[in-house]
Amino acid sequence: MRSQRRSARGTVGHPYSALNLRLALAVFGFVVSTALGVLAWAAGFGWLAILLFALAVTALVDMIVVELRRRARRREGGGRGSLFE
Structure with missing residues (x-):
């Protein structure tokens, strides 16, 4: 098993947080879900549009949760804005 280099910030006990990456994926x-939902609605596929809009709402809720966690981490003196804090 190879040991971790000394300059690495994350460790086994305290790994990097992927909150910023999670936020980017949620956005x-x-x-994408909103755009495809609009296209599906315009094409007459109402059931597919509703499904895509439900996914868009889920992604929106995830963005809100991640942003609240990022703000709490900043108040505690955590990461500074890379994809992996």
Whole structure:
């Protein structure tokens, strides 16, 4: 088993947090689901549009939760804005 280099910030006991990456993926999911939902609605696929809008709402809720966790982490003196804090 190879040991971790000394300059690495994350450790086994305290790994990097992927909150910023999770936020980026939630934003992507929201934008894509909303756009495809609008296209599906315009094409007459109402059931598919409703499903995609439900996914967009889920992604929106995830964005809110992640942002609240990022703000709490900043108040505690945590990460500074890379994809992996």
